[in-house]
Amino acid sequence: MSLYHLQKFLYELNRDDSVKEKYHSDLDALLSQFDLSAEENNALREGDIGLLYVLGVNGQILMHFAALLGIEWFDYLEMMREGINKYGSVRAGVYAMTGGGESYTAEGKEQ
Amino acid sequence: MSLVYAGVLSHAPGITGRADLVKNTEKRDEFYAALDKQRQEIEDSGAEALIVIAAEHFANFFMNNMPAYCIGIGNRYEGPIEDPAWLKIDKTDVPGSPDLATRLTKEVMKTVDTAYAEEWKFDHGIMIPLNFLTPRYDMPIIPVNINCQGPPLTPLNRAWEFGAALRRACDSVPEKVALVGTGGISHWPATPDSGKINEPWDREFLDSLMNQDKEALLRYTDEETYNEAGQGGFEIRTYIAAAAAAKGKGELQFYTGELPIFAVGCTVAKFSISG
Numbered sequence A: 001m002s003l004y005h006l007q008k009f010l011y012e013l014n015r016d017d018s019v020k021e022k023y024h025s026d027l028d029a030l031l032s033q034f035d036l037s038a039e040e041n042n043a044l045r046e047g048d049i050g051l052l053y054v055l056g057v058n059g060q061i062l063m064h065f066a067a068l069l070g071i072e073w074f075d076y077l078e079m080m081r082e083g084i085n086k087y088g089s090v091r092a093g094v095y096a097m098t099g100g101g102e103s104y105t106a107e108g109k110e111q
Numbered sequence B: 001m002s003l004v005y006a007g008v009l010s011h012a013p014g015i016t017g018r019a020d021l022v023k024n025t026e027k028r029d030e031f032y033a034a035l036d037k038q039r040q041e042i043e044d045s046g047a048e049a050l051i052v053i054a055a056e057h058f059a060n061f062f063m064n065n066m067p068a069y070c071i072g073i074g075n076r077y078e079g080p081i082e083d084p085a086w087l088k089i090d091k092t093d094v095p096g097s098p099d100l101a102t103r104l105t106k107e108v109m110k111t112v113d114t115a116y117a118e119e120w121k122f123d124h125g126i127m128i129p130l131n132f133l134t135p136r137y138d139m140p141i142i143p144v145n146i147n148c149q150g151p152p153l154t155p156l157n158r159a160w161e162f163g164a165a166l167r168r169a170c171d172s173v174p175e176k177v178a179l180v181g182t183g184g185i186s187h188w189p190a191t192p193d194s195g196k197i198n199e200p201w202d203r204e205f206l207d208s209l210m211n212q213d214k215e216a217l218l219r220y221t222d223e224e225t226y227n228e229a230g231q232g233g234f235e236i237r238t239y240i241a242a243a244a245a246a247k248g249k250g251e252l253q254f255y256t257g258e259l260p261i262f263a264v265g266c267t268v269a270k271f272s273i274s275g
């Protein structure tokens, strides 16, 4: 597990425009700078929000990555729920999952 | 002089970013009106600078170096770090107040070992408050952070002491200073449970906060808070620090749990400043 490095990568990406540029222009070189497992690498490459959540990425970091990928809010919430269904409970990180089945936003239910 | 205004307000990114998705637009507009009233009160106080006690969300600090407390002493700040289209707040420059902030920091350091920073990128945790309170970005801002994200988190009694230290610092300078604490109460932001709000928990906390019930405020454990109020509940530290700075009782000007799309119980309150 290298959850620290996975989150560090997303932290740098979220706050630094030059890292965002590199993300688009040379993702391989960028990812090679971080000590990531194959699973983490793939999750980042594929934008697998559900898996990233299950791997334990803090939502405050993850939601910005989702925004960068152009994922709409309700889709983002749904992808985390799907991730839990597919991969099981959150495996690590500060915030163990406290729920994940229900939708609490009336606006989302209607979509 | 001194502290001339103290209050608290919510800062969830949905407050601007998802404004268009709100169904209960009447409630939303009531909330915005309460925020605008807070802006007016801060302006009427004659404040020359605004301290924002925030709970940043990995915009500046990561787990390699996570200060429990930090005060911004920079000349200018930039924000938001978020995509402006996502947050619906344009990227902007915000004036700082290096000389005043440095004097305040020195005074705080007499009792609390705060970190300080000349460089600081604002995330939604500060940009949402500024969007409503200083919409022209013309008031010097002193960002202050309490780590509410990356445990180990500072104990609540220390957050109280930090607020008290900020008050002593404000009282030691000739400038008129306003202060807001911005946090969430119960919320589960950016998780599948986003939109969940524990209104009874919020109201009990706010009651204690408005009544300056220090004992009740400091009794919460992180474990209880996490179970009943989510990871977002850790941000009560900013509210507690604001109460400790104000010393006077509070007036809850707005609260609703009816805007789940904003993913937090939306709150606006002010304190009286007492000796």
Ligand SMILES: [Fe+2]
Pocket (backbone or CB within 6 Å): B011, B012, B055, B057, B125, B183, B184, B235
């Ligand atoms: Fe927050």
